[in-house]
Amino acid sequence: MKFSKLAQYYEKLEATSGRLELVDILSKLFTESDSAEIGKICYLIQGRVAPFFEPVEIGMAEMTIAQAVGRAFNKDKDSVIKLYRQKGNFGLAAAQLAQQAKSNKQKEKLSVSEVFEEILKIAKFSGEGTVEKKVSNLADLLKKLDPTSVKHVVNIPLGTLRLGIGDPTVLDALSMAKCGDKSLRPVLENAYNKTSDLGYVAEAFFKHGGKGIKEIKLVMGKPVRPALAERLPNADEAVKRLGSEFAAEPKFDGFRVAVHKNGDKVELFSRNLEDTTHAFPDIVNGVLSEVKAKSAIIEGEAIAYNPATQEFLPFQETTKRRRKYKIEEMAQKLPLIMFAFDLLYLNGKDITERPYKERRKLLESIIKKDNKVVKLAEERVLHTANEIKKFFDEAVSAGLEGLMLKKLDSPYVAGGRGFHWIKFKRSQAGELTDTVDCVLLGVYSGRGKRTEFGVGGLLVGVYDKLRDEFVTISRIGTGLTDEEFREVNKIAQHLKLSRKPARVNSKIGPSFWVEPKVVLEVYADEITKSPIHTAGEKDGIGYALRFPRLVKFREADRRPEDATTVSEVEKMYKQQYRKK
Ligand code: ATP
Numbered sequence: 001m002k003f004s005k006l007a008q009y010y011e012k013l014e015a016t017s018g019r020l021e022l023v024d025i026l027s028k029l030f031t032e033s034d035s036a037e038i039g040k041i042c043y044l045i046q047g048r049v050a051p052f053f054e055p056v057e058i059g060m061a062e063m064t065i066a067q068a069v070g071r072a073f074n075k076d077k078d079s080v081i082k083l084y085r086q087k088g089n090f091g092l093a094a095a096q097l098a099q100q101a102k103s104n105k106q107k108e109k110l111s112v113s114e115v116f117e118e119i120l121k122i123a124k125f126s127g128e129g130t131v132e133k134k135v136s137n138l139a140d141l142l143k144k145l146d147p148t149s150v151k152h153v154v155n156i157p158l159g160t161l162r163l164g165i166g167d168p169t170v171l172d173a174l175s176m177a178k179c180g181d182k183s184l185r186p187v188l189e190n191a192y193n194k195t196s197d198l199g200y201v202a203e204a205f206f207k208h209g210g211k212g213i214k215e216i217k218l219v220m221g222k223p224v225r226p227a228l229a230e231r232l233p234n235a236d237e238a239v240k241r242l243g244s245e246f247a248a249e250p251k252f253d254g255f256r257v258a259v260h261k262n263g264d265k266v267e268l269f270s271r272n273l274e275d276t277t278h279a280f281p282d283i284v285n286g287v288l289s290e291v292k293a294k295s296a297i298i299e300g301e302a303i304a305y306n307p308a309t310q311e312f313l314p315f316q317e318t319t320k321r322r323r324k325y326k327i328e329e330m331a332q333k334l335p336l337i338m339f340a341f342d343l344l345y346l347n348g349k350d351i352t353e354r355p356y357k358e359r360r361k362l363l364e365s366i367i368k369k370d371n372k373v374v375k376l377a378e379e380r381v382l383h384t385a386n387e388i389k390k391f392f393d394e395a396v397s398a399g400l401e402g403l404m405l406k407k408l409d410s411p412y413v414a415g416g417r418g419f420h421w422i423k424f425k426r427s428q429a430g431e432l433t434d435t436v437d438c439v440l441l442g443v444y445s446g447r448g449k450r451t452e453f454g455v456g457g458l459l460v461g462v463y464d465k466l467r468d469e470f471v472t473i474s475r476i477g478t479g480l481t482d483e484e485f486r487e488v489n490k491i492a493q494h495l496k497l498s499r500k501p502a503r504v505n506s507k508i509g510p511s512f513w514v515e516p517k518v519v520l521e522v523y524a525d526e527i528t529k530s531p532i533h534t535a536g537e538k539d540g541i542g543y544a545l546r547f548p549r550l551v552k553f554r555e556a557d558r559r560p561e562d563a564t565t566v567s568e569v570e571k572m573y574k575q576q577y578r579k580k
Helices: 003-014 021-030 036-045 064-073 079-089 091-100 112-124 131-143 147-158 167-179 185-195 197-216 235-242 281-290 313-320 327-333 356-366 384-396 448-454 482-495 568-577
Strands: 229-232 246-251 256-264 265-269 295-306 335-348 374-376 378-380 402-408 417-425 435-444 457-462 469-476 512-514 519-523 526-530 542-546 550-552
Touching: 003 021, 003 112, 003 147, 021 167, 036 112, 036 197, 064 091, 064 131, 064 147, 091 147, 112 131, 112 147, 131 147, 131 197, 167 185, 167 256, 185 197, 185 457, 185 542, 229 568, 235 384, 235 417, 246 356, 246 384, 246 417, 256 313, 265 281, 281 327, 281 335, 281 356, 281 374, 313 327, 313 417, 335 356, 378 384, 384 402, 435 469, 435 482, 457 519, 457 568, 469 519, 482 512, 526 568, 542 568
Parallel strands: 229 417, 335 374, 469 542
Antiparallel strands: 246 378, 246 402, 256 265, 256 295, 295 335, 402 417, 435 457, 435 512, 435 519, 457 469, 519 550, 526 542
């Protein structure tokens, strides 16, 4: 496919206001693509040239882009910037200059693959003279493109290509493209949950069809979307679900780490599948010296630990390790221990289909009792509600968050919240059994004292997984410190949009909308019904949070689609009155 054709699709996608239309346009685009380019197209429509977990960031600042645009179309940097300020968008400014500079040469020749490779090359420049190389290569590329292509290509290195296309939308469209309906979405989703790589899944799908991707296995270096736990109101309910024998492990309050060990190479991924290898050299070294396997994918929870007093440290301490600077110094000061709780892959084999108890045995065979950094999470096989309560109290008094109960015969279910895992957390003071992870959707401008922060309140939503939409659940005005109000304002300004994003369903309008990207952990007294909000809306009534307070920003470990879902809210609503 010619890139100019893809650019026409970008135009259509950009003008689209509904999710169904997005799927429709994308599926047409996919129908016109072949197996050699479909993977690349899947990355490009999300403004990328690699799956999101690969740290390939083209990351060019506005000034550098202005230089490249100027060089491509014979303008100085300042006049490019001036035009950009007028237009409010770099793509539009660049497209206008491309139009003016249009020579008689045919400029619609480059293929999608050629443009992709060129951008990838620009992304990979490193070392001395990087900026100049990026500028000159981007300028050369822009010169060869038609104005519409220029408009969209420029937004890729800037990170401002905002078509609002989520991964589930792409999966639906892939199924539509090949079989005219969404029937293959579950198989595609399963393949995606195992590899997290849309391009890889799309290419395998185009090459081997639905049957081929059914067989997709875990791939070393591609993060697995994590299995997640369900909530239940009490231990008796849990026993009803789990039967007469089940496993219980402490729920450590740190952060999830997925270790991919392939010989001497170790990669770490966070809960939201970011590559965090460089942030935790102590865990990497621990894995290399302590894990007895040629290759393995291990999941565990990393938590700061005081070896002198043998105390687990609270989450606020552990999270200090998430910073990007002074990594070695922090690793010395605040060493982490990883408590391994699952094994997904061992010595070349995907073992996710095997029952938990077998995986646990294999995990025990590669992690020794006297390990210092990578330790086994304690596991007890329990039978009754009383045993659960006892272990829960023990875990909480040891400074842990609660318990995870696990079905002994269940496979590892990538990317799913299910009753194979049940979590019991130390109860917060109020009625709800858990906090709600909300997505920031819009901002109300500040009045009075808050004028100075720019933000007076937030419109937040949850994720409707069935419709792949963000729906509103609350307006939040409290729980933020002055500093947080300022921070929200900074983030919001960066994500500000001129109109409601395509995948947001709302009955109310904030002062301005933002790209759904930031996840906030919100604590509320109760979930109530409300005619204002669209979360779980039936006959005009949706769910709302009563007395919501911001607990913390979760941007570091959550993507918007990882926010609490409508069906979880529904369950929490039902459960809140059943607690003893
Ligand atoms: P939370 O905010 O409660 O951690 P979550 O949405 O991240 O919730 P859940 O499915 O609710 O995820 O709980 C599982 C999380 O608990 C895992 O992501 C992991 O980080 C953590 N965890 C701690 N100890 C364990 C354990 N023994 N087994 C599995 N997960 C554990």
